[in-house]
Structure formats: C-alpha cells, structure tokens
Amino acid sequence: MIRTERPDAGALITVADALAIPALRGGRPDVLVGGALLDVPVRWAHISDSEDAARMLEGGELLLTTGAGWPGADDRLRALAEGLHSARAAGIVLELGGRFPTVPPALVQTCRDLGLALVVLEQEVKFVAVTEAIHRLITQVQFDALQARQRVHDLFTGLSLRGAPAGTVVRETARILGAPVLLRTAADETVAFAAAGREEAQVLDAFRDGEVWERVTVEARGTRWGRLHAHPDAGHPAGVLTVLESAATALALGRLADGDDRAWERAASTALVRDLLDESFATPADARARLESGGFPVHGRVLHTLVVRDADAAMLDAVTASLSTRGAVRQAVDGRDGIVLVSLPDGIRASEVDPLLAGVGAALAASGAGAAWGPRADGVEGIAASVRAARVLAARAVAGTVARGDGRPLIRLAGELQGDPRLAALREELLAPLEEWDAAHRGDLVEVLRALVAHPTSRTAAAAASGLSRSVFYQRLELIADLTDADLEDGETLAALQLALLA
Numbered sequence: 001m002i003r004t005e006r007p008d009a010g011a012l013i014t015v016a017d018a019l020a021i022p023a024l025r026g027g028r029p030d031v032l033v034g035g036a037l038l039d040v041p042v043r044w045a046h047i048s049d050s051e052d053a054a055r056m057l058e059g060g061e062l063l064l065t066t067g068a069g070w071p072g073a074d075d076r077l078r079a080l081a082e083g084l085h086s087a088r089a090a091g092i093v094l095e096l097g098g099r100f101p102t103v104p105p106a107l108v109q110t111c112r113d114l115g116l117a118l119v120v121l122e123q124e125v126k127f128v129a130v131t132e133a134i135h136r137l138i139t140q141v142q143f144d145a146l147q148a149r150q151r152v153h154d155l156f157t158g159l160s161l162r163g164a165p166a167g168t169v170v171r172e173t174a175r176i177l178g179a180p181v182l183l184r185t186a187a188d189e190t191v192a193f194a195a196a197g198r199e200e201a202q203v204l205d206a207f208r209d210g211e212v213w214e215r216v217t218v219e220a221r222g223t224r225w226g227r228l229h230a231h232p233d234a235g236h237p238a239g240v241l242t243v244l245e246s247a248a249t250a251l252a253l254g255r256l257a258d259g260d261d262r263a264w265e266r267a268a269s270t271a272l273v274r275d276l277l278d279e280s281f282a283t284p285a286d287a288r289a290r291l292e293s294g295g296f297p298v299h300g301r302v303l304h305t306l307v308v309r310d311a312d313a314a315m316l317d318a319v320t321a322s323l324s325t326r327g328a329v330r331q332a333v334d335g336r337d338g339i340v341l342v343s344l345p346d347g348i349r350a351s352e353v354d355p356l357l358a359g360v361g362a363a364l365a366a367s368g369a370g371a372a373w374g375p376r377a378d379g380v381e382g383i384a385a386s387v388r389a390a391r392v393l394a395a396r397a398v399a400g401t402v403a404r405g406d407g408r409p410l411i412r413l414a415g416e417l418q419g420d421p422r423l424a425a426l427r428e429e430l431l432a433p434l435e436e437w438d439a440a441h442r443g444d445l446v447e448v449l450r451a452l453v454a455h456p457t458s459r460t461a462a463a464a465a466s467g468l469s470r471s472v473f474y475q476r477l478e479l480i481a482d483l484t485d486a487d488l489e490d491g492e493t494l495a496a497l498q499l500a501l502l503a
Contacts, residue, residue, distance in 0.1 A: 012041035013137055015091045015117050018062055021137065023129045027095065027121035032108050037117040042090045045134040047127045051076070054083035062090045062134065064127045067099045074106035081110040091117030097124060148237035152176065156250040166251055166264055167192040167271055170228075173247040179234035182207065182293075183218070183251065183264075185226040190294040191268040196231075201285035203231065204293045216244040220252040225264065266313065266332075268294065273332035273339050276383050287380040291341075296328045298380060302344040305374035305383060306360065307390040309397065311338025315367055322359035326352065337394065339387060357402045370397025375405045392502050396450075413499070427503040430496060433483040445483070446501075448476040452488065453498040 016038040019029050031038070043060030046053070049068040057063075063084060071077060084092065092111065094103060103120050111118040155176070159169055166183055174181040174194035180203045183191040195203055207213065213229040228248050234240045255263065272290060281287040288298045308319060316338045320329040327344040344353070357373055364371055374390030377383045386405075393403040434445040444466075451466035452459075463473035477488055486493050 012043055012060070013134070013141055014039050015042055015062060015119075017137065018042050018045070018134050019119065021130065021133045023125060023133045024093070024121075027123045027125035029093070029119050029121055031117075031119050032103060033111040033116065033118040037091065037115060040090045040117060042134070042138070044138070045131040047131060051080055052083075054080070054087040054089070057084070057087040057089055059088035060090055062093060064093050064095075064130060066095045066097065070099065072104075074104070077104055077107045078110045081107055081114060081116060085114040085116045089116065091119065093119045093121060095121040095124060095127075145237050145239070149239075149242055152236070152238050152243050152246050156246040160250045160253045163254065163257060164250070165267055166254060167267065169247055169250050169254070170194050173228070173230070173243060177230055177234035177236055177240060177243055179231035181231070181234075181247075182213070182229040183226060184229070185264060186224055188295065189265065189268070190290070191226060191264040192271070193290065193293070198231075199283075199286070200281070201283065201289040204289040208293065214240050214244060216241065216248045218248045218251045218255070220256055225252070225255050269330045270332035270334075273330060273341060274334060276341075276380065277334065277339070277387055279381075279384050281380075284379060284381045291330075291380060294330070296330050296341065297343050300346050301327075302346055302348055303377040303379070303383060303386070304342045304344065305377065305386040305390050306340040306342060306371055306402070307374065307387060307394040308338035308340070308364065308369055308371040309394050310336055310369050315364070315369065316340065318363040319360050319371070322363050323356055325359075326356055337391060341383065357404070361400055361402050364402075365400035368399045370394060370399050370401055370403070372397050372403040373405055423499070423503050426496065427500045430484060430486070430500040434480060437479075437483060445476060445480055448473065449480055449497060450501055452477065453494055453501060456491070456494050 015034075018024065019031070019038070041060060042062045044062070045064060046057060046061040047064045048056065049065050049070070050056075051069055051071060053063060053065070070080060081092075094100065094107075096103065103118075108118060110116075155172060156169070159172065170181050170183050170192040171194045174196040178196060180194060180196050180198055182193050182204075185191055193200070193204070207229070211232065213231055214234060215227050215229045217224055218226045218228055228244050228251065230240055230244055234243075236243050272294060275281060275290075276287060281290070291298050306319065306323070308315065311319075311333060313333065316331045316333065319338070320331050320340055323329050323340065323342055326348070327342050329343075330341040332339050360371060372390040372393035374386035374393075377386040389405050393405050397403045431446065434449065437443055438445050448466050448468070451462045455462040455465060459473070460470065463470045466473055466476075468476065480486070481488050486497070488494065
C-alpha cells in the first residue's frame with residue numbers, strides 16, 4: 001500500500017486542537033467520547049458521509065460527517081465504528097440534523113468500547129472551512145517543527161565545531177528539552193548529568209529504580225560509547241528523539257576528535273570531584289546520588305581520599321589501579337594535586353589497608369612523587385574535609401611514600417582550618433621569627449622545629465631526623481626558644497607549633 005509521509009507525533013495537532021478552531025466551535029461541539037482520546041494526533045481532516053469511509057483512510061484522519069449515507073441499524077453502525085477504529089481514524093465529528101437528529105446510542109457505546117473519540121455538532125458548519133482551518137494549522141505546526149529542527153541542528157553543529165565537552169552538550173540538551181538529561185557510558189557509568197532545575201537525588205534515584213526515559217545510542221564507526229537519556233517530561237517542537245539524536249551526533253564527533261578511549265570517564269570524574277571539593281551540591285543526597293549513579297557506592301561503605309603531589313593522568317591511572325583491587329575509585333587532577341576518592345567495603349581492617357597503600361607507594365616510586373591518605377570521610381559531606389587534611393600531609397610527603405592521615409586529629413583540624421585567618425595569624429605569630437632568621441642566615445630552624453614536633457618524646461630521635469649532631473641540635477632548640485619566646489618542653493606549646501607548621 002502506498003502511504004503518505006507521516007511527520008513525528010510532536011509535529012501534529014490533536015483532536016482537542018481541532019475542536020478549538022473557531023470554524024468548529026461555531027457548531028457547538030459536544031464531546032461524547034473523549035478524555036485521553038482528545039490527545040490523539042490528527043494528521044489530516046477527511047469529509048465523507050459514506051458507510052465505507054474507513055477504506056479511504058490511511059490513519060490519523062479526523063472524519064467530518066453528517067452521516068447522510070450511514071445505516072440506521074445498530075449492528076451496521078457498530079460495524080462502521082469498528083472499521084473506522086481499525087483504519088486508525090483519529091476521531092469522528094458527526095453533525096446532527098437531517099440524518100441523525102440525535103446521536104445513536106449504539107454508536108456512542110461502540111466508540112466508548114473501542115476508544116474512538118466521538119464529537120457531535122449541534123449546529124450546521126461549513127466542513128470546507130473546517131478542513132481548510134485544520135489543514136492550515138497542521139501545516140503551520142509542521143513548518144514550526146521544521147524550523148525547530150533547524151535550530152536544533154545549528155545548535156549542535158556549532159557545539160561540535162567548537163569542540164564543546166560532553167558536559168556542555170548535555171546541559172544544552174536539557175535546557176532545550178526542559179527536562180533532566182543523563183549521559184552514561186556503555187558500562188553504565190554516568191559521564192554527565194543536567195538536572196534542569198529538578199532535585200538531583202530524586203531524579204537519579206527514580207532513574208536507577210527503573211523509570212523509563214527516552215534514550216538514543218551514542219556511536220560512530222561501529223563503536224558504541226554510551227547512551228543519552230532524556231526524562232519522561234522532556235518535550236520539544238522538533239520531537240524529543242530528534243533532539244537526542246542531534247545531541248548524540250555531537251557527542252560522537254567529540255569522542256572521535258578526542259582520540260582517547262577514557263576521555264569521557266576522565267572528564268566526568270574530574271567534574272564530579274571538583275564539585276565535591278567546592279561543595280557545590282545543594283544537598284548531601286544530591287552528591288550521594290551523583291556518585292552512586294557513576295558507579296561509586298556510598299551507602300554502607302568506608303570513604304577515604306588520596307592526594308598525590310605533582311600528579312598527571314598516567315600516574316593517577318597507576319595509583320587507582322592498585323587501589324581498585326579492593327574498592328571503587330574516582331580520580332581527578334586539581335592544580336598540582338591528583339585527587340582520588342576511594343570507597344572501601346564496610347568493616348575493612350587496617351591490616352587490609354596497609355597493602356593497598358604499599359601498592360600505591362610502589363606505583364609512585366618511579367615517579368618520585370609523594371602522596372597522603374586522608375582520614376575517613378563522614379559521608380559525602382566529609383570528602384572535602386578529608387581531601388584538605390590529605391593535602392596538608394601531601395605537601396611534605398617523602399617521594400615514593402604515602403603519609404597516613406587516619407587517626408591523626410590534628411591533621412584533620414589543620415585541613416578544616418585551611419584558609420581561616422585565625423590559623424594564618426597563629427602561623428605568623430609562631431613561625432615568622434624563625435622564617436626571617438632562616439632567610440637572613442640560610443638557616444634550618446623551621447626544619448629543626450619540624451623534626452622536634454615529629455618526635456616530641458625523644459630528642460635523640462628528633463636530632464637524628466634533623467640530620468644534626470645532638471649538640472648542634474640542642475643549640476638550634478635554644479635559638480628557637482629565644483626567637484619565639486616559647487617553652488619547648490610544654491606539650492600545649494608543641495601542639496600549637498605543630499598546628500602552625502601544618503598550616
């Protein structure tokens with residue numbers, strides 16, 4: 001059968017739209033069978049009074065009729081309605097008058113049983129004027145849809161030419177669809193997510209619970225990299241799938257240009273880690289949902305962080321490979337630091353963590369970089385604090401080793417207070433005299449003090465750590481005490497000096 005081209009449902013009017021046309025409203029339409037059936041798309045309007053009108057339809061037509069050629073018997077009226085339903089007519093508009101002063105009950109019941117919209121007109125209308133108005137409206141809607149498609153095409157072509165990252169493409173897709181959009185890898189890890197003003201946790205939890213979203217595959221040259229999903233509330237004059245397919249093309253071109261199989265994963269992990277460090281999530285639930293949607297479990301897990309100084313992507317890949325044997329990891333490069341988030345099984349023992357960190361040290365040995373293991377994070381809201389504490393330790397970590405921040409409350413406090421003017425004032429008060437003396441005499445008083453606070457109970461060990469003889473070490477301590485007017489035998493003073501050094 002030869003069939004006419006059918007536009008997308010999004011480029012069609014509905015039965016309700018047709019009934020709103022002034023030419024039809026003049027006939028005082030009365031909807032006898034409607035409800036959700038009024039949302040059925042109308043592809044065309046057809047005028048026929050024939051009992052065999054169904055064989056002339058191709059689907060989607062709104063039938064306008066006076067019923068002049070219709071039978072009066074109930075069984076034939078039922079057969080007529082069944083034929084129109086089988087032909088996928090959008091609905092029936094029956095003008096009452098000469099043939100049917102009132103609507104036949106058998107017709108109403110059959111339409112109700114079949115799910116076929118039925119509207120009667122109580123006054124005469126010009127069907128020619130009605131069809132002209134309906135066709136004009138359909139044409140305008142289709143023209144608007146074509147323009148909308150062109151705008152979508154231009155938008156995503158521009159993004160492709162500018163080399164826009166995946167996150168930008170996803171945000172623009174969500175903006176024009178007016179609904180959340182999610183990009184996931186073939187391994188079901190979240191690459192980018194735009195909530196479009198919704199609550200992130202609620203949207204992502206519903207998605208994980210099986211809510212059905214529109215989706216298209218992102219692929220090129222026979223390789224499938226992932227899927228682009230749009231929330232069920234998404235809508236656009238060009239059609240949701242049209243928008244998603246254009247966005248998927250832009251994403252595929254971006255992947256081809258990157259030439260890096262892990263480009264998406266790196267970009268997604270970096271964006272997520274930086275959002276956590278900036279604490280830019282509206283609620284902890286949103287942060288938790290983002291992490292878990294990316295395959296990083298949070299609930300019932302032990303969360304830690306690792307900071308690697310002067311790290312690059314290759315170094316972080318080696319580090320995370322050693323950690324992923326026991327847990328899930330996410331990594332990012334933030335300035336000079338490599339940041340790794342680690343999710344370990346609940347109840348993991350310290351003896352099981354030690355070999356993991358030994359593996360990290362081995363991975364770092366060749367590069368000469370040092371790292372620090374942050375204290376346990378109290379949920380997602382504690383990740384930023386754990387990273388800050390690890391950064392304090394990593395700043396002076398020995399190459400090829402991992403300094404441990406777990407079980408060291410002063411380290412955690414120093415991390416929490418980074419940037420606090422009170423901590424800066426304490427540092428200035430206690431260390432400025434030593435730094436000035438060192439600068440003027442090329443001295444080592446700050447390093448001697450560091451050795452002292454690292455071994456507060458053993459001056460012998462502290463002297464050995466400083467690389468000085470005991471007599472020279474004691475001379476340095478006397479000079480430090482004179483310059484700072486501090487009692488180096490006092491535990492509280494040593495704690496304050498340790499905090500100043502950590503700052």
